[in-house]
Amino acid sequence: MKNDPPPLATMNLHEEASRYALLRRLTPTLRHHMAGEFQPIGMMAALLERRVQNPNPDLSSLKDNCASIGQLSRNAAETCVNLMSWVAPRAPGSVALGEAVTECVNLLSTSLRFRGFALAHEVPELPTQVSCTAIRSVLTAALLALSDEADEPADLLVRAEATAQQAVIELTRTPVDRPADNRLSDDYRPLTWDDVAALAAAESVTLTRSGTSVQLTLPAQAV
Secondary structure (H helix, E strand, O other): OOOOOOHHHHHHHHHHHHHHHHHHHHHHHHHHHHHHHHHHHHHHHHHHHHHHOOOOOOHHHHHHHHHHHHHHHHHHHHHHHHHHHHHOOOOOOEEEHHHHHHHHHHHHHHHHHHOOEEEEEEOOOOOOEEEHHHHHHHHHHHHHHHHHOOOOOEEEEEEEEEOOOEEEEEEEEEEOOOOOOOOOOOOOOOOOHHHHHHHHHHOOOEEEEEOOEEEEEEEOOOO
16 A cells, blocks of 8 residues: 655645746846846957057056956856856855845846836835845745736835844735736746745745735844
8 A cells, every 4th residue: 555645745845846936937037137247248348359459559448448347257257156046045044134125126127027017116225134045935936926827917016124033025916007918938837826835834934915915924034
């Protein structure tokens, strides 16, 4: 007689599937942001190449251009390392709530805009520390699920408040009348609330939904 797998094993498989689904949805956005980091370097290199071909190049200007390329390269490398940590997270760490929300909103805003969703946040620079992995996975998954279930363009707004013990993030979706194609591409499936719930449970995040509003409650991390 074959025994059924224990609930914990099933939950682990669901969590893994949800993380893979989220990563598949985030990969095009991560690739877009990485490619964008190298555009200024290419433009500066082209400018430098034209100036070098000048019969009487301005050496001082060339020196400044070389320094600019160096700085742009360092910035691009730092940004790409940070973006890759979404794919392969570093050791568990904490991040300021306001900074984390801004990062997630900035990552998703462009791709969501193409589908008719205007994503914004009203979150001050809250210093309360939260789990970096938790907010990156659960907040982005919740925003994608909230947009995926919508039948029309909408405004998505993120608010947050915090105490010494916890952080509360509220997401709201408000339909708007504007022309847009809010259909998903055929790259991968929509994210479901079951996916978000699996990620929330794995990261000790409390998920509450009411219509077009979602609330995430995260425990605060010790500094």
